[in-house]
Amino acid sequence: MRSKxxxxxxxxxxxxxxxxxxxxxxxxxxxxxxxxxxxxRVMADLDYVHDLGAAxxxxxxxxxxxxxVPNLVNSFFTEFLSGVEQVMGEGDRVVLLANSHDDPLRQDxxxxxFRGHGVDGVILCPAQGxxxxxxxxxxxxxxxxxxxxxxxGENATDFAGGDYAxxxxxxxxxxxxxxxxxxxxxxxxxxxxxRKERLLGFTRALAQTDAEDGGIVEAELSWEGAFQSAEKVLxxxxxxxxxxxxxxxxxxxLMAGLRRAGRVPGQDIAVIGLDDLxxxxxxxxxxxxxxxWPDQIxxxxxxxxxxxxxxxxxxxxxxxxxxxLKIRESSGVQIN
Amino acid sequence: MRSKxxxxxxxxxxxxxxxxxxxxxxxxxxxxxxxxxxxxRVMADLDYVHDLGAAxxxxxxxxxxxxxVPNLVNSFFTEFLSGVEQVMGEGDRVVLLANSHDDPLRQDxxxxxFRGHGVDGVILCPAQGxxxxxxxxxxxxxxxxxxxxxxxGENATDFAGGDYAxxxxxxxxxxxxxxxxxxxxxxxxxxxxxRKERLLGFTRALAQTDAEDGGIVEAELSWEGAFQSAEKVLxxxxxxxxxxxxxxxxxxxLMAGLRRAGRVPGQDIAVIGLDDLxxxxxxxxxxxxxxxWPDQIxxxxxxxxxxxxxxxxxxxxxxxxxxxLKIRESSGVQIN
DNA sequence: CTTCCTATTTAGAACGATCTAAGTCGCGAT
DNA sequence: ATCGCGACTTAGATCGTTCTAAATAGGAAG
Numbered sequence: 001m002r003s004k005x006x007x008x009x010x011x012x013x014x015x016x017x018x019x020x021x022x023x024x025x026x027x028x029x030x031x032x033x034x035x036x037x038x039x040x041r042v043m044a045d046l047d048y049v050h051d052l053g054a055a056x057x058x059x060x061x062x063x064x065x066x067x068x069v070p071n072l073v074n075s076f077f078t079e080f081l082s083g084v085e086q087v088m089g090e091g092d093r094v095v096l097l098a099n100s101h102d103d104p105l106r107q108d109x110x111x112x113x114f115r116g117h118g119v120d121g122v123i124l125c126p127a128q129g130x131x132x133x134x135x136x137x138x139x140x141x142x143x144x145x146x147x148x149x150x151x152x153g154e155n156a157t158d159f160a161g162g163d164y165a166x167x168x169x170x171x172x173x174x175x176x177x178x179x180x181x182x183x184x185x186x187x188x189x190x191x192x193x194x195r196k197e198r199l200l201g202f203t204r205a206l207a208q209t210d211a212e213d214g215g216i217v218e219a220e221l222s223w224e225g226a227f228q229s230a231e232k233v234l235x236x237x238x239x240x241x242x243x244x245x246x247x248x249x250x251x252x253x254l255m256a257g258l259r260r261a262g263r264v265p266g267q268d269i270a271v272i273g274l275d276d277l278x279x280x281x282x283x284x285x286x287x288x289x290x291x292x293w294p295d296q297i298x299x300x301x302x303x304x305x306x307x308x309x310x311x312x313x314x315x316x317x318x319x320x321x322x323x324x325l326k327i328r329e330s331s332g333v334q335i336n
Numbered sequence: 337m338r339s340k341x342x343x344x345x346x347x348x349x350x351x352x353x354x355x356x357x358x359x360x361x362x363x364x365x366x367x368x369x370x371x372x373x374x375x376x377r378v379m380a381d382l383d384y385v386h387d388l389g390a391a392x393x394x395x396x397x398x399x400x401x402x403x404x405v406p407n408l409v410n411s412f413f414t415e416f417l418s419g420v421e422q423v424m425g426e427g428d429r430v431v432l433l434a435n436s437h438d439d440p441l442r443q444d445x446x447x448x449x450f451r452g453h454g455v456d457g458v459i460l461c462p463a464q465g466x467x468x469x470x471x472x473x474x475x476x477x478x479x480x481x482x483x484x485x486x487x488x489g490e491n492a493t494d495f496a497g498g499d500y501a502x503x504x505x506x507x508x509x510x511x512x513x514x515x516x517x518x519x520x521x522x523x524x525x526x527x528x529x530x531r532k533e534r535l536l537g538f539t540r541a542l543a544q545t546d547a548e549d550g551g552i553v554e555a556e557l558s559w560e561g562a563f564q565s566a567e568k569v570l571x572x573x574x575x576x577x578x579x580x581x582x583x584x585x586x587x588x589x590l591m592a593g594l595r596r597a598g599r600v601p602g603q604d605i606a607v608i609g610l611d612d613l614x615x616x617x618x619x620x621x622x623x624x625x626x627x628x629w630p631d632q633i634x635x636x637x638x639x640x641x642x643x644x645x646x647x648x649x650x651x652x653x654x655x656x657x658x659x660x661l662k663i664r665e666s667s668g669v670q671i672n
Numbered sequence: 673c674t675t676c677c678t679a680t681t682t683a684g685a686a687c688g689a690t691c692t693a694a695g696t697c698g699c700g701a702t
Numbered sequence: 703a704t705c706g707c708g709a710c711t712t713a714g715a716t717c718g719t720t721c722t723a724a725a726t727a728g729g730a731a732g
Contacts, residue, residue, distance in 0.1 A: 006688055017712045022690060032710060052452045053389045053398065054688035057717045062389065072418040073614065075411050082408040085435050094453055097433040099421050117430055118389045223618055252618040259620065282559055282588040284595065284620035342718055353682045358720065368680060390718035393687045
């Protein structure tokens with residue numbers, strides 16, 4: 001039961017006042033070089049630890065931010081998280097993590113808990129079906145929020161994401177250039193802004209080419225869901241020659257399902273994913289995908305939040321990363 | 337700039353004292369039912385938020401724990417994290433997350449920061465090359481620690497992990513039963529307890545069978561590293577008919593590398609992984625692997641920490657999960 | 673009508689920092 | 703000498719809780 005070393009103890013040891021030590025801790029330019037060195041030595045000797053909890057009480061900033069993701073199994077979110085953690089760590093901030101499991105109720109509890117812990121701000125990837133009123137509530141609490149990957153409301157908060165509409169466009173144009181004319185889309189059942197944006201990109205991209213909409217199939221957002229949807233894809237009336245998938249996890253699951261049904265992806269039917277997760281390079285054939293840089297998105301989100309904390313009144317900003325097509329074998333070769 | 341609602345405000349509204357409200361917040365049985373209801377109503381009216389930071393200052397418990405992982409891209413750690421978060425969330429605790437990037441220095445900074453934030457305890461997967469003295473230091477700070485997945489020191493702290501020695505044994509016996517006699521092991525360069533345990537399991541399992549050690553190849557812990565190691569595996573003097581891999585990520589990378597070299601995994605050469613990540617079912621051919629239940633390990637680790645926080649003096653406990661073999665096609669068919 | 677409980681409530685001092693406003697010190701200028 | 707000024711330093715209040723020890727109310731028992 002070691003008694004805690006406090007500012008007072010350090011102050012005594014160094015023969016200065018508590019206030020001066022506090023200034024040293026916070027690296028204020030006000031203290032004389034000599035005093036600073038003395039105090040720092042004593043701090044090291046006594047193994048002083050700055051109590052951020054106590055500090056927050058007076059200063060209002062806790063150097064803590066919360067991150068809410070809907071899911072931790074899709075490595076997209078992991079990479080995203082990794083980017084957030086990286087940037088926040090560099091800014092000497094700490095990340096509180098929680099998983100909403102795509103459940104708005106759970107998300108509410110989490111935000112409430114975060115609030116109790118005095119987080120300075122939150123990076124939120126809103127759960128499916130989140131009530132748009134949530135943003136008002138957060139604003140009312142005046143808790144700075146950056147939305148990421150998904151969005152509720154229109155420009156209600158800062159936002160970091162990737163340009164999925166463009167990503168889908170890249171994929172479609174690639175397929176069309178290879179000669180495909182009937183392209184299907186494997187989507188998800190969950191109604192999120194992410195889904196909307198991709199579908200929008202899909203129809204828009206088709207309109208700019210002479211290819212046609214080969215039909216839309218919906219699956220659960222898991223590789224198993226995609227695996228099972230292979231049958232439905234093969235039964236589409238349009239007999240698509242290519243399938244564009246909501247993300248890489250679904251694409252990989254679909255490829256496995258197609259094989260089960262006796263088709264060879266990349267040969268009998270082209271498959272293309274979105275996100276370019278590491279797993280895209282591990283499937284066979286390797287998966288053509290569109291890189292969305294989740295870690296960069298995470299880093300941007302963290303950057304936006306840091307910016308807002310520093311300047312609460314700057315106008316709302318959106319940070320949208322430009323996607324890049326990664327051509328591999330699953331999209332097959334020119335078909336004629 | 338909404339001024340914060342404090343205990344005092346609630347107390348005024350309800351016509352009681354601050355102390356009573358505090359008791360209500362903490363669900364003490366001391367307050368009379370009638371008062372409790374009245375206070376609760378006022379709390380709801382004013383949208384009172386319990387300030388856990390201020391609370392911790394007096395009470396010493398922050399209901400916050402820290403998790404340090406060496407990496408966030410391998411989904412093994414993600415699932416682990418997910419298990420931790422789940423259990424902690426249920427216990428109404430919050431998780432501080434940090435990534436050591438397998439760097440002991442960074443790990444030190446993180447622990448220091450966590451300490452500053454007053455975490456009640458830490459779940460640590462020690463970075464490669466961590467000085468065993470770290471545990472003493474943590475103990476000296478009297479910060480409860482549960483180690484997980486990797487371990488420094490011998491039974492120095494509570495530990496949650498999987499029985500990798502047994503997992504490797506399952507895999508080897510499976511291969512031997514299929515007729516393999518020359519089995520190679522694809523290991524990693526990083527010197528961790530995880531590596532040691534698997535190698536130990538490997539030699540021990542071989543000794544119990546009539547198969548021989550087909551050689552050990554080391555790779556970077558990434559799919560690219562494994563991809564590149566395919567050549568080295570094929571050049572082994574023993575000409576192994578099967579390769580057991582450190583984990584699924586390496587196994588998937590190896591399979592891709594073997595294909596590049598013109599071999600068909602599961603047909604020309606058996607490949608088997610460890611961990612049974614979701615990705616094992618997405619490779620082609622699907623990867624035979626040994627399920628280590630990372631989410632369960634995470635949940636156990638969280639459970640152990642919760643237990644230690646509740647009873648600081650209980651003896652050290654180890655929680656080891658029993659692995660299960662998942663047979664798929666990459667281990668091939670009986671070879672004669 | 674005391675007295676003694678039990679059940680509840682409370683005043684006031686912590687906790688470990690930050691902030692404000694007021695000091696102190698040395699030194700060159702008047 | 704005295705003043706003014708810049709460069710530092712500091713006393714003391716304060717943040718929103720919890721804790722301790724003591725106060726109070728309302729009976730039941732004597």
